[in-house]
Amino acid sequence: MVVRVKWSAFKQGRWYEYVLRVVLGGLATSLAGGVANVFGPEAGGLFLAFPAIFCASATLIEKHERERKQELGLSGYRRGTDAAALDAAGAGLGSIGLAAFGLGVWLLAPTLAFGSLALGAAGWLLASVLLWRLRREARIVK
Amino acid sequence: MEYLIRFLAGGIVVSAFAMLGDALRPKSFAGLFGAAPSVALATLSLALWKEGADYVSIEGRSMILGALALAGYSLLVCQLLMRARWSALAATTTAILPWLAIALGSKQLFLG
Secondary structure, three states: OOOEEOOOHHHHOOHHHHHHHHHHHHHHHHHHHHHHHHHOHHHHHHHHHOOHHHHHHHHHHHHHHHHHHHHOOOOOHHHHHHHHHHHHHHHHHHHHHHHHHHHHHHHHHHHHOHHHHHHHHHHHHHHHHHHHHHHHHHHHHO | OHHHHHHHHHHHHHHHHHHHHHHEEOHHHHHHHHHOOHHHHHHHHHHHHHOOHHHHHHHHHHHHHHHHHHHHHHHHHHHHHHOOOOOHHHHHHHOHHHHHHHHHHHHHHHOO
């Protein structure tokens, strides 16, 4: 299956869902900064991978899938949780990529400064996509 | 003022990654964006500007442990949804406690 963009997904979102994400994203970033200010950068760094946003994303995915099925007269509960579980499985692979981002920043920040963030982000994308691809291949072979 | 800038930068970057994740298919691929370095990019950019590169490097090192805890968190959420059939809200909020335990425990173990 090829990765594609589904533009109609934007129509499913409601304005307050976008506001919720901005607020949660802002709060998570403030939390990470606040922890670093109070307890130091070692503790603050942990909270750069705090799953606050994931709670909102998974809940919205579940809700959208359930609503789609309910429009067809079905309960949609199972479909909703399945969709959220798939998202969680993807996030698990993305987390390994996130560790690659942290590794890049740790090793490169003293010499490259802002360049380490760009290279770290590229490392996140590369590691995540590679792991996702490997998992797919392994499932097909199985 | 610092926290307002932090809040706005974080909100915008996180929303951009989340919207990208919304639009991508298949869903397992879109899920990768649930663990995008969105909070990290906003926070570390501000920290580089304000605190310097060595401070950011220390945060990056701890972030590796936070990210591994996030992998455990995602696995747990997946199991709670698929096997126990919990709702997404219940699964994702309950699993925050194990995330905290793994993240803080591994920091204590490896970094002191």
